[in-house]
Amino acid sequence: MVSKRFQNTAWRSYWSTHIEAWRRSGLSRTKYCRDHRLNKATFDRWLKQLEGAEAAKKAAELLREQRRQCRRRGPSPLCKSKRSIAVQAFWAMHVEALNWSGLCATHYANAHNLSLVSLRRWRDLFDSGEVEIDWRAYLHPSARAKISSGASPSYS
Numbered sequence: 001m002v003s004k005r006f007q008n009t010a011w012r013s014y015w016s017t018h019i020e021a022w023r024r025s026g027l028s029r030t031k032y033c034r035d036h037r038l039n040k041a042t043f044d045r046w047l048k049q050l051e052g053a054e055a056a057k058k059a060a061e062l063l064r065e066q067r068r069q070c071r072r073r074g075p076s077p078l079c080k081s082k083r084s085i086a087v088q089a090f091w092a093m094h095v096e097a098l099n100w101s102g103l104c105a106t107h108y109a110n111a112h113n114l115s116l117v118s119l120r121r122w123r124d125l126f127d128s129g130e131v132e133i134d135w136r137a138y139l140h141p142s143a144r145a146k147i148s149s150g151a152s153p154s155y156s
Helices: 009-025 029-035 040-073 085-101 105-111 116-128
Strands: none
Touching: 009 029, 009 040, 029 040, 085 105, 085 116, 105 116
């Protein structure tokens, strides 16, 4: 549990000022604390506390910057190694159903609660031949159509 003293903004400011001054001074911690009449153990606790907070703050800022960079670049191009077969089969089924339905992409996407942008993107990938998959081959055996071999032709 973090001490209330570490949460106090006045104390944080006081100690962060001393820690910055110590870093700029080039002195050892012991010498700096002696010169400024500070308790070295207290200085060390604040140093550890503030460095941990600084590291967390830097990590959070780095993560925010990476997210900003991703947003600036826009969507990454689909790469065959990253596309899972299940996702390909899902979109192949919907693109085929869209083509057979006679609906426009907007109405089809709305009817099935799909992203219109994704539907159009996958439709373009299948139409261009960049992605080829037979989605029926990936159906669970219980969902496949039954083909009866017991039917006999009538040759009368």
